[in-house]
Amino acid sequence: MNSAKGAQANAPLLKVGMLGAGVVGGQVARLLVEQNNDLAARSGSQLALVAISVKDLKKPRPDLIHRGVSVTSDGASIVNDPQIDIIIEVMGGIEPARSLILQALKNGKSVVTANKALLAQHGAELYEAAADNGVDIYFEAAVAGAIPIIRPLRESLAGDQVKRVIGIVNGTTNYILSKMAASGASFESALKEAQALGYAEADPTADVEGFDAAAKAAILASLAFHSRVTAADVYREGISDVTADIVRIANEMNHVVKLLAIAQLTNDGRISVRVHPALLPKEHPLASVRDAFNAVFVEAKSAGELMFYGRGAGGEPTASAILGDLVAVARHRALGGLGPKESTYAERSIAPMGETLTRYLIRLNVNDRPGVLASVAQVFAAHSVSIQTVRQDGSDEQAELIVVTHAAVDAALSATVDHLRKLDVVRSVETVIRVEGGAN
Numbered sequence: 472m473n474s475a476k477g478a479q480a481n482a483p484l485l486k487v488g489m490l491g492a493g494v495v496g497g498q499v500a501r502l503l504v505e506q507n508n509d510l511a512a513r514s515g516s517q518l519a520l521v522a523i524s525v526k527d528l529k530k531p532r533p534d535l536i537h538r539g540v541s542v543t544s545d546g547a548s549i550v551n552d553p554q555i556d557i558i559i560e561v562m563g564g565i566e567p568a569r570s571l572i573l574q575a576l577k578n579g580k581s582v583v584t585a586n587k588a589l590l591a592q593h594g595a596e597l598y599e600a601a602a603d604n605g606v607d608i609y610f611e612a613a614v615a616g617a618i619p620i621i622r623p624l625r626e627s628l629a630g631d632q633v634k635r636v637i638g639i640v641n642g643t644t645n646y647i648l649s650k651m652a653a654s655g656a657s658f659e660s661a662l663k664e665a666q667a668l669g670y671a672e673a674d675p676t677a678d679v680e681g682f683d684a685a686a687k688a689a690i691l692a693s694l695a696f697h698s699r700v701t702a703a704d705v706y707r708e709g710i711s712d713v714t715a716d717i718v719r720i721a722n723e724m725n726h727v728v729k730l731l732a733i734a735q736l737t738n739d740g741r742i743s744v745r746v747h748p749a750l751l752p753k754e755h756p757l758a759s760v761r762d763a764f765n766a767v768f769v770e771a772k773s774a775g776e777l778m779f780y781g782r783g784a785g786g787e788p789t790a791s792a793i794l795g796d797l798v799a800v801a802r803h804r805a806l807g808g809l810g811p812k813e814s815t816y817a818e819r820s821i822a823p824m825g826e827t828l829t830r831y832l833i834r835l836n837v838n839d840r841p842g843v844l845a846s847v848a849q850v851f852a853a854h855s856v857s858i859q860t861v862r863q864d865g866s867d868e869q870a871e872l873i874v875v876t877h878a879a880v881d882a883a884l885s886a887t888v889d890h891l892r893k894l895d896v897v898r899s900v901e902t903v904i905r906v907e908g909g910a911n
């Protein structure tokens with residue numbers, strides 16, 4: 472990328488400080504040098520990375536030193552340096568990232584961050600500090616890595632009414648579920664494979680139990696519905712209870728199992744926001760999103776259905792989103808103007824999970840005797856849950872019943888399951904999983 476060589480030799484200089492120098496930060500540093508002329512031509516400023524804060528100063532970083540960047544373990548010295556104009560935060564975690572970003576904003580520096588956990592917990596405070604100080608906070612890399620989805624929701628769809636956002640926003644879990652579907656592997660062995668390949672962390676809790684996806688769901692829901700949504704508002708279930716059996720049954724029924732982040736408007740205008748595994752019909756566009764890829768499917772009143780697909784993690788893809796944000800905030804420095812502020816005017820409230828309409832697949836092991844199906848059906852009726860399909864397999868005295876329901880409030884569906892567990896003719900409730908993306 473040298474076509475802009477020399478074109479911006481006289482462009483004003485903007486100094487950039489970076490908090491964190493891990494997989495993503497290393498790629499940002501490299502690309503900032505390699506693409507410097509183009510970035511200058513596009514942003515109207517020479518962008519120079521002048522300082523980086525790292526956790527471990529002893530770790531050799533020949534690349535960074537070679538480029539004349541000062542490396543420190545003192546992040547505060549970067550955010551308080553009056554010479555530095557823009558801060559990139561790629562350290563992750565809540566503290567000290569929160570305090571450093573707030574200080575940077577207070578000091579009049581625009582901030583580009585990839586920190587979804589921080590935004591989902593303390594977004595309001597960060598937006599407010601940016602607005603109070605007349606600077607930008609940009610965060611395209613916080614949700615789904617390289618995939619442009621923040622800017623489409625904040626800007627491109629600002630004239631539309633978003634109804635629903637469904638995302639596969641965690642690559643680790645999508646990789647695990649894809650392996651389970653492709654090879655019949657158990658959750659445990661697919662997780663080990665994901666760890667061996669470097670997708671899953673040694674402690675995989677944040678990914679596997681849906682915390683990472685829940686933070687992203689909160690960010691997407693806030694933007695889609697112009698209301699404040701935090702990670703605590705998100706109903707969350709992970710994938711550690713998804714068995715090879717569930718994946719096999721899904722396949723037999725022409726579905727796949729995916730960990731979905733769903734943000735939608737309820738019929739009465741509240742926000743339902745949740746992360747849980749669900750069966751998705753194979754013909755749904757998200758069903759073909761495999762391995763560590765991410766995608767976000769948006770349903771809007773006028774635009775209709777949109778899908779954003781790509782790499783949701785990894786150093787270079789995430790760096791792409793960060794550099795895009797860097798160019799945007801640098802343009803504002805050169806030409807004036809600011810990016811969008813927090814938009815919460817709609818002030819929609821959050822619908823509890825129990826009041827959200829969902830559909831369930833319930834697999835039961837029952838005695839195979841006359842009247843059993845009728846007793847089971849009666850339980851569904853007692854909770855006003857309508858059955859869509861029933862499949863029965865089995866031999867001897869036992870049968871397996873697979874019931875798929877129509878949409879009902881989640882509390883009624885879970886009460887149905889509790890009731891079924893107590894029914895004499897039901898030997899066991901083997902599987903309970905939600906179903907999304909089809910007809911209700």
Ligand code: HSE
Nearest residue numbers: 640641642643783784
């Ligand atoms: N750990 C995340 C994933 C990437 O597996 O998708 C960063 O959010």
